[in-house]
Amino acid sequence: MSFCKEVKNELIAIRTGWCCKPALVYGLMLYGRAFSIKKISIQTNNENVANVYCNLIKEVYKIEPSLSVGGTARPTYKAEVSSESERLKILASIDFGMGEDVIDRSLFLRDCCVNAFFRGVFLACGNINNPEKEYRVEFNIKNEKLADELLNLLLESGIVMRKVASKSGFKLYTKESAVIEDLLTLIGAGKQTLNLIDTKIIKSVKNNINRARNCDSANISKTVEASIRQRTAIEFLEKKGMLYSLPEELKSVALLRKEYESASLKELCRLSNEPISVSGLNHRFEKIIKIYEELK
Numbered sequence: 001m002s003f004c005k006e007v008k009n010e011l012i013a014i015r016t017g018w019c020c021k022p023a024l025v026y027g028l029m030l031y032g033r034a035f036s037i038k039k040i041s042i043q044t045n046n047e048n049v050a051n052v053y054c055n056l057i058k059e060v061y062k063i064e065p066s067l068s069v070g071g072t073a074r075p076t077y078k079a080e081v082s083s084e085s086e087r088l089k090i091l092a093s094i095d096f097g098m099g100e101d102v103i104d105r106s107l108f109l110r111d112c113c114v115n116a117f118f119r120g121v122f123l124a125c126g127n128i129n130n131p132e133k134e135y136r137v138e139f140n141i142k143n144e145k146l147a148d149e150l151l152n153l154l155l156e157s158g159i160v161m162r163k164v165a166s167k168s169g170f171k172l173y174t175k176e177s178a179v180i181e182d183l184l185t186l187i188g189a190g191k192q193t194l195n196l197i198d199t200k201i202i203k204s205v206k207n208n209i210n211r212a213r214n215c216d217s218a219n220i221s222k223t224v225e226a227s228i229r230q231r232t233a234i235e236f237l238e239k240k241g242m243l244y245s246l247p248e249e250l251k252s253v254a255l256l257r258k259e260y261e262s263a264s265l266k267e268l269c270r271l272s273n274e275p276i277s278v279s280g281l282n283h284r285f286e287k288i289i290k291i292y293e294e295l296k
């Protein structure tokens with residue numbers, strides 16, 4: 001299964017609150033293949049996305065879209081609301097006062113609903129690369145107005161993406177791992193987010209280690225392993241906003257580790273401003289890891 005499909009399956013499995021459902025299905029419809037009186041449809045190679053599109057429309061509007069499968073080498077799933085009266089019923093629930101390609105924010109009752117909307121949009125037109133190969137998330141959008149609308153709404157949630165013209169319309173994309181993590185966290189992909197962070201850490205530690213040629217390999221892997229554990233804990237605490245409220249002795253070594261990602265404990269002792277032994281340093285890292293384990 002592709003990494004993107006894994007992420008989407010995880011997003012689909014999230015339990016959606018009652019207030020969020022109209023926003024979630026709106027995101028799926030507005031950023032699907034078509035959303036107008038002539039056609040309301042989605043086309044995808046992920047059958048779970050097509051199914052969730054149908055199920056949500058059924059649940060929210062009591063309308064059952066038709067689902068068909070096409071394609072030979074790779075199946076393509078197409079779901080659409082076939083009758084005009086049903087399309088009218090759906091469109092009547094949206095406020096088009098500001099225009100057809102403007103996001104109707106009156107559907108967002110709370111902050112959670114905006115995030116659910118982003119989740120629907122990502123399911124409909126989002127793509128994420130496997131972070132082991134390349135950091136990249138993009139949204140493929142059919143027209144510029146909808147691309148701008150999404151760009152602005154994401155920006156309001158602190159997610160900065162770039163817009164480019166593409167063959168089929170416009171793309172919003174980011175290649176920054178921190179932005180990708182924030183976006184995934186926002187739309188609710190907990191497990192994938194953490195996996196992504198782990199991958200990032202492993203990647204950067206490996207890169208650093210590759211540069212240090214003249215160490216023996218057993219020591220390297222021990223150093224890498226310890227560093228990964230420590231950095232996973234530190235990054236987690238930082239994300240939770242707890243890094244700077246740690247006791248001074250723990251905070252200082254955490255910041256030291258952040259600065260020197262791949263250094264061994266011995267090297268860290270040398271780099272530390274205060275005198276500290278290897279076992280003392282190790283003891284402090286164990287404390288940090290314990291805090292992380294308890295919170296996780």
Ligand SMILES: [Zn+2]
Nearest residue numbers: 019020112113
């Ligand atoms: Zn909500």
